[in-house]
Amino acid sequence: MKTDLNENEDLSTQIAEAIRDAIIEGSLIVDQRLPSEAELCEKFDVGRSTVREALKRLAAQNLIRTQRGAAGGAFVNRMSFEEAYDQQITTSTLLLSMNRVDFETACEARYALERSCAPLSAQRRTPDQLATMRAEIHRQSQPGLTDEAFCASDVAFHRALVDGARNPVLSYQLAGAVEAMQPLMNMITYTQRDRDRIIALHSQIADALEAKDAAAANARLIDLETETLKLAKSAFAARR
Amino acid sequence: MKTDLNENEDLSTQIAEAIRDAIIEGSLIVDQRLPSEAELCEKFDVGRSTVREALKRLAAQNLIRTQRGAAGGAFVNRMSFEEAYDQQITTSTLLLSMNRVDFETACEARYALERSCAPLSAQRRTPDQLATMRAEIHRQSQPGLTDEAFCASDVAFHRALVDGARNPVLSYQLAGAVEAMQPLMNMITYTQRDRDRIIALHSQIADALEAKDAAAANARLIDLETETLKLAKSAFAARR
DNA sequence: GGCAAGTAAATGTCTGACAATTGGAAAGTG
DNA sequence: CACTTTCCAATTGTCAGACATTTACTTGCC
Known part of the structure; x- marks a missing residue:
């Protein structure tokens, strides 16, 4: 030294x-x-x-x-994945909140990264992870759910998708991308119709992963990205 | 507070x-x-x-x-992307070096993430970024280059590829994935033939990006992953 | 042998002091 | 008045010494 x-x-x-x-x-x-x-x-x-x-x-x-x-x-200290996750999430969240990163950029990054997990997740997802996704979908369709709780469940769904790839390095790298979007997503107010569309896409994604159909999962993720972007655009337009 | x-x-x-x-x-x-x-x-x-x-x-x-x-x-402090990069790289590097993550897992994660940048990079890469890639390819083909310098140039090439997506969030998330692999890659000794194969693939990737051909870039990245894995396997086999 | 008390080593915290840096106020000067 | 120089006060950086707290180990007793 x-x-x-x-x-x-x-x-x-x-x-x-x-x-x-x-x-x-x-x-x-x-x-x-x-x-x-x-x-x-x-x-x-x-x-x-x-x-x-x-x-x-x-x-x-x-x-x-x-x-x-x-x-x-x-x-x-042996750096654990758990600790690294937390650091990663904190840093990513602050980076996004402090640098006026526009929603489009963050969203694009997030879905690009998620799509990279989809083929692996289609191959390897466990029944447990599928069950988590289904459970979150069910939670999302419950009436009276606050927007914040809806977003939190959305994050949980996507994390299950990512974890489905069964690659801890990938999960670690994506933790930041997924979690850091949450504050941005929370700025959107979802109508029941918005939620229904999202939930439908989530279901289709879960179906595709269950069927080990990587292409379908990918396509639905693209749809979800488009949908999210559309929602965000109108939300930010309304804000002005 | x-x-x-x-x-x-x-x-x-x-x-x-x-x-x-x-x-x-x-x-x-x-x-x-x-x-x-x-x-x-x-x-x-x-x-x-x-x-x-x-x-x-x-x-x-x-x-x-x-x-x-x-x-x-x-x-x-306004967290800058620069600072976040460094943190990300340090954390990722230590995470990998301390947890006996096997080469396959790290490699899979890295290339999965890189492929998610390829389509965007094919659309948006600047002439400057293409020039960087070409320059690194040229450096890689110089005789007498140490393995370490070869790896460093490899990392620079891949960073240019990632930066080509022109999405700072994506660049940030990938910084860790790409850089953290370097110590693992350094454990490989490259024969001239190994290098030639890698350089050829690098050239094809640069060509594909220049031609805005996302599919070709993707395919060559898959080839590069396969090649890298093969090299690593024989390197680790020889070590025993 | 087993249990209890004591001991030593180490980090955690507090206090008071001084050094170093820096912005701004005050004083001086033309 | 404008400009420069000097000085001052606020603040962080560093040091030294003290005591509190925690914890593993040793010692002595039964």
Whole structure:
């Protein structure tokens, strides 16, 4: 691990970077214990608060975890898919909400990515995942459902579709794309007719996946994208 | 912003979460100044080091930036695509390297995602992006290129392909998928014949995109995936 | 052998101090 | 008045020392 620090960044930033690089490069491996705070103070020749701030930065990125007590300390964390999902969703959501990404762009990206899962999902989806989709479709058709709950169920449906590909890397990459759209989707008010059309498409998608018909699933996803775009357009037009 | 803290997590974690939620929820908007460290100390009734550790956590996630001096302080940061790319790449790389994701899974995900860009890229790629692809192909065919440099050029080629879709959200989502594969690809040693086959496919892909032929681009991407998988398989077989 | 108390190591938190940076106010100057 | 220089106050960055809390391990007792 490098210990020479001479950039014009904060000391805590430099130390965090040095440790992070060591983890990425592999000289610190999973579950390995980092030197104690006191040792790091000596090594980098800085005060303890500086070291602690560096460690907190790494903890915020799920790169390390800390444990109190005698055999405690900071340990290189095995990044779990679960943690990576959450990070991915937070980042994507903020990225979209802070950069006035237009609905068309986000929607296009999302459906392009989802369609890439469809063929795999048609091959591999489990009965469990099909059941989840059906359950969400059923939830969506219940009367008195708020728009927000409708959107949440929509997300759950699409996640089941993506998970159907049985590829954790794919699920991870798509988590952000699907979830980050939710705030944008929430800006739409759905009439009962809108919902009916969406639900019908969802059913057709589930049918296609059940029949292992990748082409049909793909076609219905395109229809759904078109439908979503149309809804969004009129919603944003009405807003003005 | 909530100020009541009673979980069994660290104080600094709780404070960071409270502020993060305020940013996500929208009660703190971009470029808005947070209260000074001293004010946050009072508000949450904790010491300054605790507040500072919380702020460092947020800074590590690019949620805030800090500025010293009279009109300084912590400001809500507009998450840029650039920052989001980097985060995404770091997370994806570590996720893959720490979880013994097999090459097949990662490769499948990567090419599935890339194929979702191909049709858009065929429509929209700029001359500049085509030129980048050609340049990388040329670099790849130079003799004496190390395997590592070959892989790096491969990544650059694929990024140009993805950027050709002219959808920043898509580019962002794919950055992780493409870059995170590089360490895995680096484990392969390429013979000259291997390289020639890959370069030929790259050329065909560039041709297809230039001709706006989405179907051909797609087909060649499938070939490239097959080729990559084959190479990886023999590489890992030889290793044993 | 098993249980309880104590001990040491480590992180978590607080306090107070000083350094470094920076914007703006005040003072001086033509 | 306009312009420059000086100074000041606010704020973050860093350090040192203290104490609290947690936890594994050791020691001693039964």
